[in-house]
Amino acid sequence: MTKTKKLLINTVIFGIGNIGSKLILFILIPIYTFYLSTEQYGYVDLITTIITLAIPTVSFCISEAALRFALDNKNNHIVIFNTGFVTIIVSSVILLLIGVIIGNIIQVDYLFLIMFVLIFQMINIFLSQYIKGLQKNIIYSLNSIILSFLMLIFTLVFFNMNLNVLYAYFFAQLLAYMFSVMFIMIFAGVLKTVNLTKFNMNILKSMMIYSFPLIPNQLMWWVMNLSDRFFISYFIGLSGNGIYAVASKIPSILNIVSAVFIQAWQISAIEEKDSREKNIFYSNVFNNLSSFLLIIISMILCFLKIIVDYFLAESYGSVWRYVPFLLLSLLFSNFSMFIGMNYLANMKTSGIFKTSIYGAVVNIVLNFLLIPQYGINGASIATMLSFLVVWIIRMSETRHFVQIKVDWMTMVSSLTFILLQIVCLYFSLVVINYILFGLILLLNIKYIKRWLKLIINRD
Structure with missing residues (x-):
């Protein structure tokens, strides 16, 4: 297969996932503008911005290292996955402890709901980048569509229930990411790869050397x-x-x-x-x-x-x-x-x-x-x-x-x-x-x- 043809094929595969997911997310825009006032939309956008800011720092950009190292066939993929996965788990635990401290100092509405959205979004990114590194591109693209579709369904359901609209927004996000993580773990065969004893400190050091400059x-x-x-x-x-x-x-x-x-x-x-x-x-x-x-x-x-x-x-x-x-x-x-x-x-x-x-x-x-x-x-x-x-x-x-x-x-x-x-x-x-x-x-x-x-x- 020529390099141009391979690039085209990968573009088509990723295109199916992205077009499907972006189309669904585009449909969500008028739904959000219907249920949320401009002030409420501004608030959830700020929270989303904070989550986007926090993920690289909390995860140490380990997902980018997982992609790059998994693309190199000389590396042991199982060790790469479990080393990165342990890092994500430890980061999530630390994040929750920080949440407890913050919750005792100041009042933040839906603090732990927002934190779990951050955690499962971080896990989803790591898993997605890892299977992309294994070039399981069809599963990667299909997951994008499923994630966006779940956001649409959960948003419609919760917005039409007797719930606070901000709570409904974040809860819909959380469930969508949770089901997306389950999909990758099962259908990409990642669940069989989980073996936390395969954590390797030397591999972690190499991954950190690569990923650390990506954090800033x-x-x-x-x-x-x-x-x-x-x-x-x-x-x-x-x-x-x-x-x-x-x-x-x-x-x-x-x-x-x-x-x-x-x-x-x-x-x-x-x-x-x-x-x-x-x-x-x-x-x-x-x-x-x-x-x-x-x-x-x-x-x-x-x-x-x-x-x-x-x-x-x-x-x-x-x-x-x-x-x-x-x-x-x-x-x-x-x-x-x-x-x-x-x-x-x-x-x-x-x-x-x-x-x-x-x-x-x-x-x-x-x-x-x-x-x-x-x-x-x-x-x-x-x-x-x-x-x-x-x-x-x-x-x-x-x-x-x-x-x-x-x-x-x-x-x-x-x-x-x-x-x-x-x-x-x-x-x-x-x-x-x-x-x-x-x-x-x-x-x-x-x-x-x-x-x-x-x-x-x-x-």
């Missing part, structure tokens, strides 16, 4: 992705954060494509890191990814107002104003992650941390400067520019790993037309917006032809 990196990535919520809550209020939280969900349409590819690319980048033709391979893959994402962004901009008016409640009608720059943020975020795989493939995880710090500093400074001046859109622009900085730095730093030849002419021209589309969107110039989309298609016609040829010539 994840925190810095969080700063660029999610810290905007705290700045908006401070400068504008929870209602503004609720609007921004919903606005950030809409680019998840683009993330369906990008997340699928990045998952498949993570495997290929590691497997092809020593290939003689890696410069050509990496360049072709990057330019095709860039072209595809730019086309999707342009298409979303054409239908953005229609999407908002049709799917969201009237109180969220202004959401479309804050989406365009978040779409570009996601574009540069994926460029950064694509290039960042070179650090992971070559076991140079400290490089990821260092470059993420630069982006986080830029993001914090710009949030302070732009949000008071431009409101919610200031956060969108700050996030976009921070990811742009990270991408540029990583492109420069990883040249000694691989030489990627970017199709700058097509990329810059497409980005220029997209910026014009954003202007047309704000001035309601619908026809010109569609014309610009057509021009972007023409600019990327060579890539479109390649995709069609690849689909037609399946051999």
